[in-house]
Amino acid sequence: MLKREGPQQWIFDECKDLSAMTFRFKGKEKPRNYTTQVAGLIHKYSLSEVLSGPYLMSEFQPDLITMVLDKLQPDRMRIFVVSKKFEDKTNIKEKWYGTDYSVEDIQDSKIQASLPELIKDSAMTQLWFKQDDTYLLPKACINFELISSLGRSDPVNCNLMYLFVSLFKDALNEYAYDAELAGLHYGLECTIYGMSVSKLCYYISQYN
Numbered sequence: 630m631l632k633r634e635g636p637q638q639w640i641f642d643e644c645k646d647l648s649a650m651t652f653r654f655k656g657k658e659k660p661r662n663y664t665t666q667v668a669g670l671i672h673k674y675s676l677s678e679v680l681s682g683p684y685l686m687s688e689f690q691p692d693l694i695t696m697v698l699d700k701l702q703p704d705r706m707r708i709f710v711v712s713k714k715f716e717d718k719t720n721i722k723e724k725w726y727g728t729d730y731s732v733e734d735i736q737d738s739k740i741q742a743s744l745p746e747l748i749k750d751s752a753m754t755q756l757w758f759k760q761d762d763t764y765l766l767p768k769a770c771i772n773f774e775l776i777s778s779l780g781r782s783d784p785v786n787c788n789l790m791y792l793f794v795s796l797f798k799d800a801l802n803e804y805a806y807d808a809e810l811a812g813l814h815y816g817l818e819c820t821i822y823g824m825s826v827s828k829l830c831y832y833i834s835q836y837n
Contacts, residue, residue: 631698636691645686652684703740773826780823794819 658666667679674682719729742762749756761768780790798817805815816827 636689636694638689641686641689648684648686652681655684703744704735704737706735708735767831769828769830771828771830774820774822775824775826777823780819781821790824791819794824 670679670682715731719731721730721732722728723730745757745759747755748758779786781787794817813830814828816825818825
C-alpha cells in the first residue's frame with residue numbers, strides 16, 4: 630500500500646504527534662539501563678538531541694521515505710544463520726570477541742525459492758501462496774489482511790471495530806475450544822489497516 634499510494638503527510642503527522650506525546654509523558658527507567666541506552670544513542674544523534682532523537686520527528690521527507698522503500702528488495706537483504714554445523718566452515722574471525730564467521734552472497738535461485746507467488750491480483754484482492762519445502766508437514770498457515778480505512782476514520786468507528794473483534798472472539802470461544810484440541814488455531818486482531826485473520830491447521834481441515 631505504501632508503494633502504491635506513496636508517503637502520506639497525514640500518516641507522518643499522526644506518528645509525529647504520538648511520538649511527541651510518548652516523549653512528553655515518558656516514565657522513569659532504571660538508571661543503569663537508561664545510561665547504557667543513551668550511551669549508544671550518542672553514535673546516532675548530536676548531544677542536544679540524544680534524549681529526544683528516538684521520539685521527536687521534525688520534518689516530513691517523502692523523497693527520503695521513497696528512497697529507503699525502493700531499497701527494500703530481496704536482493705538487498707542480509708540473513709544471519711547461527712549454527713554449530715558451520716563451526717569448521719568459517720574463514721573470518723571477529724576482531725573484538727574472536728567469533729568465527731563467514732560472509733557469502735545469496736544465490737538468486739534461493740531468493741526466488743523463498744518468495745511467495747502472487748496467484749491472484751485484482752482490484753479487490755491479492756492472493757499469495759508459498760509451498761512449504763522445509764518442514765514437509767501436513768499443515769497449512771492461512772492469513773487474511775482485511776484492509777479498510779473506515780476502521781480508523783474516526784474514534785467511533787475505531788472503537789466499534791475493537792468491540793466487534795472482542796465480541797466475535799468471545800462468541801467463538803466455545804466453538805474454537807474443540808478445534809484447538811484437534812490442532813486447529815485461529816487469530817483475529819485489529820490492525821492499523823483494518824483486521825487480520827489467521828488460521829493454522831492441518832491442510833485437510835482448511836476446507837471445513
